[in-house]
Amino acid sequence: MPTPTTLLSFGAAALFLLLIPGPAVMYIVTRSAAQGRRAGLASVAGVHVGTSVHVAAAMVGLSALLVASATAFTVVKLAGAGYLIWLGVKSIRAGITGTGEVASAAFEARPLRRVFLDGAVLNILNPKTAIFFLAFVPQFVDPHTAHPAVSVGVLGAEFIGIGLCSDGTYALAGGWVGQRLRSSPRLQKRKDIVAGSTFIGLGAVTAFSGGGHRST
Secondary structure, three states, X not given: XXXXXXXXXXXHHHHHHHOOOOHHHHHHHHXXXXXXXXXXXXXXXXXXXXXXXXXXXXHHOHHHHHHHOHHHHHHHHHHHHHHHHHHHHHHHHHHHOOOHHHXXXXXXXXXXXXXXXXXXXXXXOOHHHHHHHHHHHHHHOOOOOOOHHHHHHHHHHHHHXXXXXXXXXXXXXXXXXXXXXXXXXXXXXXXXXXXXXXXXXXXXXXXXXXXXXXXX
């Protein structure tokens, strides 16, 4: 089990990394701005269900296999990039077709379950999350401990807990921005186009990026 000092050090480092906006944060903010705080918080929950998959993979060593196989890494990376681009295209189409109110209605029609699943898939298909748990978390694990997988699990749970708080804050901020955008049909339409363009840009960056630590 990690010591209190290790937990504190890891928590500080994890918070720093989580505060750096990445694909997951951008998804949370744009979804919250589009549909409101409930949707934003649902996306936060989905994102960290995806994180829990990576934590479990790290505990059984699957992350090491993913990183060791260039082909597997590329397949997962391109799948994640494609998913981001697909979300972006849908958002832009919603912004272009009809008035701002029509575009908003298209977003509002999406059930929270789908918002949750999109967040989970988005983070599961982020290979940089696997790299984070392979390259960063082991620095805080004592290799001589009897059960290193348990330590990885504890640190992963701490990471998720901090992430729920930091990403939840982003969701609330996105909801606040969305309330003001919804008061203007013109801004509503532009919001969907900007959000879609952001997703497509993140997808392109993901597709052409190499290794490195995760930015959520």
